[in-house]
Amino acid sequence: MNRLVPGPIGEALVDDRPLRRRDGCKYESVVRAAIHLFGMRGFDGTSVNAIANAAQVSKATVYAYFNGKYDILLAALEEMLAALPGPRELVLNREGSLSDSLRGIARDVCELLTGPMMKSMYRMVVLSTSLNAHITEQFAAEIFDRYARAIEAFLYIEVSAGRLVITDVPCASAQFLGLAIGRPILHTVLTGNHWPSVQSLDAHIEVAVTFFLTTYAPGGYLPP
Known part of the structure; x- marks a missing residue:
């Protein structure tokens, strides 16, 4: 009977070779090793042998759990996506004024999407020349x-409240x-570095929030 394993970004791997259950220390060791190596070297620069060596298991053990490097990549991405803060946790339940809430959302999303884990994911997927282009598109959709x-x-809540x-x-x-994350993400992608300073990020976010509220707040918006 075929095995259907849903990937983390809408992919599905179909295989008729029975694999071991996805539990146990060896499986976790392989996934952790893959996250580390893919994040450092990218998908193209990492071999199954290297993952096996880093996980301190045999290559045969890796193939007992996974069909190949692509299957390992999906498991690694799934693990990393699960570690990201939930969207509602990051965005909703804000206190303070509307402008303060928007600043907080923008800052938290910027920090998340330009942080070390996201840069590792970027190296794993976006910089690869051997992965199908649509996995990159699905990866971006899953995140954004x-x-x-x-x-x-x-925003629906704020519209309903008349704000x-x-x-x-x-x-x-x-x-x-x-407005909020476009420039910081572009900076991170092009330079590989975080935004230069907290002060400059705050200034960027202030411009983004002011422009947004000037467009959508009733009667316009005057920044503090």
């Missing part, structure tokens, strides 16, 4: 769409994400 939907939920006037909330959510 989950937080965009949470921001949509936040924002928005006719197309999904579009406004995408605009806010683009």
Whole structure:
């Protein structure tokens, strides 16, 4: 009977070779080793042999759990995605004014999407020349769409309370994400470094929030 293993980003691997259960120390050791090596060397620069050596298991043991390097990559991404903060946890349940809430959301999302784990994921997937292009697109959708939907939920609440006037909330959510995180992510991707300073990130976020509220707050917005 074929085995159907859903991947973390909508992929599915079908195989008729029975594999071991996804539990136990050896499986976890392989996944942890893969996360470390893929994050340092990328998918293309990491071999199954290297993963086996780092996990201190035999190559045969790796293949007892996984069909190959691509299967290991999906398991590693799944593990990393599970470690990210939940979208609602990151976005909702904010206290303070609307502008303060938007600043906090922008700052937290920026810190998350330009942090070490995200840079590792980027090296694992986006920089690969051997992976199918659509896994990169699905990876981006898995990351960005989950937080965009949470921001949509936040904006719907603010619209219902009369604090924002928005006719197309999904579009406004995408605009806010683009304003808040577009430049920091581009900086991280192009330089491999974090945003230069907390002060400059705060200044960038202030501009993004001001522009957003000027567009969508009833009667406009005057920054403090």
